[in-house]
Amino acid sequence: MSKVKYYYDTETLSYRKIEPRKGRKLRNVFLFLTASMLFGFIGMFILLNTNFLNTPRELAQARELKQYEIQYELLNKKLAQIEEVLHNIEDRDNNLYRLYFEANPIPEEQRKAGFGGINRYKSLEGYNNSEMIISTTKRLEILQKQLVVQSKSLDEITRLAADKEKLLAAIPAIQPILSKDLTRMASGYGWRSDPFTKARKFHYGMDFTAPRGTPIYATGDGVVERADNTAAGYGEHIRINHGYGYVSLYAHLSRYNVRKGQRVKRGDLIGFVGSTGRSEAPHLHYEVFKDDERINPINFYYGSLTAAEFEEMLRNAAQENQSLD
Incomplete structure (x- = not known):
């Protein structure tokens, strides 16, 4: 009332x-x-507009946002670890792998190049955590590009390694006659006395004295280029093209174990010692060519001789004696 x-x-x-x-x-x-x-x-x-009153849905969303922030922090830590590992791989790639295979290192600016042009991250602007989201997205995209560059580089290294392996297999690297089958290493590369004219003449190969029929082996992988007696002075002889500019020649054979066009591996039996052509006694005359130039075969026996055997061969090859052809 x-x-x-x-x-x-x-x-x-x-x-x-x-x-x-x-x-x-x-x-x-x-x-x-x-x-x-x-x-x-x-x-x-x-x-x-204050935190005094929040609905259950708003509280759940706040917790979810906080969880996202924590996940982003963890993601950035993982990104830092991945970037460090990738940096170590890039360093080994430039300073070890590419150096070994004589390939040019990849410039740093090419590895870490960003993305120019239009704003790629406009759709991520306007949020409370836009700066963090954009920064993380940029790092991910740059990391993705670095991984692509590194992957292509490793593909190239793989190809170079395969080529290097083929090169090492192709180089004439063993003695064409087993040491146990040799009578002696008769004459080396250099000035020698001609057995027929007795005149001083340059000897472009090495002579290995061995009994007629002694096995002769291919000194490197390659393709038989010739197996005939049509070259003056060499008699029955074989030429193997090893690729990479290398050719080996085996002269004065008694018979062949290969034919023209046949592919051979280092250590395959290709023929037998004889004394055909311009020869004074059964022996193998062996030559090595690099880019059509005759070079000293003694530098190519690292694949079959011990240090002591190589030292002895060097002494014998240095003697200015009479050649056998």
């Missing part, structure tokens, strides 16, 4: 009851309602 109010009337010297006006009453109600609504709106605005 509303409180009844009175006022003192000086004319009648008595208290009179105050009768409320209908307009004022309505105004008061309107002001009260307006003030309540305004206060409620302000209160709701404050609550919605």
